[in-house]
Amino acid sequence: MADNAQPDNPRSRIDTSRPHTARIWNYWLGGKDFYPVDEAAGEQIRALHPGIADYARADRAFLGRAVRYLADEVGIRQFLDIGTGLPTVDNTHEVAQRIAPESRVVYVDNDPIVLRHAQALLTSTPEGRTAYLDADLRDVEEILEQAGKTLDLTRPVALMLLGVVIFVADDEDPYGFVRRLLDALPAGSHLVLSHTITSPDMPDVDEAVAFWNANGTPRLNQRTPERIGRFFEGLELLEPGVVSCTRWRPEGGDPAAVAEVAMFGGVGRKN
Secondary structure (H helix, E strand, O other): OEEEEOOOOHHHHOOOOOOEHHHHHHHHOOOOOOOHHHHHHHHHHHHHOOOHHHHHHHHHHHHHHHHHHHHHHHOOOEEEEEOOOOOOOOOHHHHHHHHOOOOEEEEEEOOHHHHHOHHHHOOOOOOOEEEEEEOOOOOHHHHHHHHOOOOOOOOOOEEEEEOOHHHOOHHHOHHHHHHHHHHOOOOOOEEEEEEEEOOOOOHHHHHHHHHHHHHOEOOOOOEOHHHHHHHHOOOEEOOOOOEEHHHOOOOOOOHHHOOOOOEEEEEEEOO
8 A cells, every 4th residue: 555645746846957966866876867967967976986876875785684674683564764765676665565565664755856756666565555755854743743644653663864864964953853753753663874974084075075065956964973873872773883884784794895885874773
């Protein structure tokens, strides 16, 4: 079953004159939902930092491993995925429902391109349910109210924040938004979060982000691994902690065998 909540004409909000992160991400992942301006910006960023497309793939693979762990080993059956982005392969509901067909997933995004493809996202197993909300991470109360129509917020929920808090500036209190969402969820819920880092060892990442902020939308805010770890304060941070997405429980089992990328992530449990 699928539910939908979106404006009548999302296409009217699509700006094709400037590159947009969701469309560039789609381009790097090999999708088809981008414009020439996004392709051009994606290639310019790749020239500044050749490994940048690896981040998109690493983030997507991290999502898959985290959802599989939560659905299979923890028994989570509800997922609140904020900052969904454009649909690709192995979206949250596909991974979760492959393991547990009765899983329920609510997607949240405020990008008009994503709205255009909401129907592609909203394909659920008969036993499960998916819904899509047109909302911003900052709209905490609205998200919780609308998500509660599909999810039972008295039972554990996996809060998925993949590459989205990077769009919330420090003076907007990004930690507060995440905490307010978690406060509304019961014990046994989990936070899955990823975030681009800034590091002295990766100066080309900073250069690529600076290029983006001068030319694209929305603005990106980098943080150190230590500051990313603050999003998990008060939670039980699962092993191996906040690490490169490629090194969070990789398929081969040996984190040292995979290359590090500047997209870090972690999973925490609310007790």
